[in-house]
Amino acid sequence: MKMTGIVAVCVLLLTGCGGSGDRTSRSAPVVSEPVITVTENVSYRQVLALNATSPDANMAYGEEPEQTGDLWMPADVISPPLVIVIHGGCWSNQYGPEQLYPLASALQEDGFAVWVPGFRRSGDEGGGWPGTLEDVVQSINYIYQQNEYPFDETSVTLAGHSSGGHLALLASQQITLPVARITGLAPVTDIVAYSQGANSCQQAVTSFMGSRREDEPEAWAEANPVSYSYGTPLWILAGEQDITVTIEQNPIPEATFVVVERAGHFDWLHPDTPAFQVFTSLLAR
Structure with missing residues (x-):
């Protein structure tokens, strides 16, 4: 399934008026050329430059400095649907x-509660495999267990971007309460295949795992999303122009696979892109 970009077309119509009843004095309508504005294939810097509201709460789910999460709650919504989003960044504490x-x-702003957990990553004490995943699972279980900020537990989406998509897919196998849907935003779905690439994120897999696959094959299989079956509705969203995580065909048989034309790796994080609109349309199901 391919979904094309959404464009905004602005047409300015200028009309001149002459004297009453005098057709010859009326100037002809002037129509400008359509102005088409499409935000696509955005950069990481463009995402970071966007304005954002402060979270309503920062909560610790563990004792380590990295084991905290940010929560956004919508105004005037009782028991809102919840979106849990796991951030990417090549599993590195640089991001x-x-x-x-x-x-x-x-x-x-659209009426969702949003939980964005931090977690230990490569470069942090206790980060890497399996500590990073353990933190993510702990953070998800925590948001269900806390009762200060209620949400609709029947409408929870677990999402993750890039390496965070890899972690979200794995966490879905371990969390104590089920989610309504899982959404991978340019997720790393096969770390074995991904680690064989040459870009910096692909080269970071071995550092995250703390071993080579040939030395620890069981650990690599356990850390690989394609090793598992998924009973929860699952969407894999990919950008046609993504050169960081290239997904050309559905990597997981149970998943619904969507490719957004002209979208890049970070479009999923930018609210003004067609890719972001595809993501939010799935949340409304």
Whole structure:
């Protein structure tokens, strides 16, 4: 399934008026050329430059400094649907959850509660495999267990972007309460195949795993989303222009696979892109 970009077309119509009843004095309508504005294939810097609202709460789900999460709650909505979003960044502590703040702010405005957990990553004490995934699972279980900020537990979406999509897929196998849907935003679905690539994120897989596949094949299989079956409705969303995580065909048989034309790797995080609109349309199901 391919979904094309959404465009905004602005047409300015200028009309001149002459004297009453005098047709010859009327000037002809002037129509400008259509102005087409499409935000596509955005950069990481463009996402970070966006305005965002501050979270309503920052809550610790563990004792380590990285084990905290940010929560956005919509105004005047009782028991809103919840979107849990796991951030990407090549599993590295060089990249944090702030990249998701514009996304969270936009979803909050649309009436969703949004939980964006931090977690230990490669470069952090206890980060990497399996500590990073353990933190993500713990953070998801925590948001269900806390009762200060109620939400609709029957309408929870677990989403993740890039390496965060990899973690979200794995976490769905371990969390204590089920979610309504899982959405991978340019997710890494096969770390074995991905690790064989040459870009910096692909080369980061071995550092995240702390081993080579030939030395720890069981650990690599356990950390690989394609090793599992998924009973929960699952969407894999890919950008046609994504060069960081290239997904050309459906990697998981149970998933609904959607490719957005002209979308890049970070379009899913930018509220003004067609890719973001595809993502939010799935939340409304």
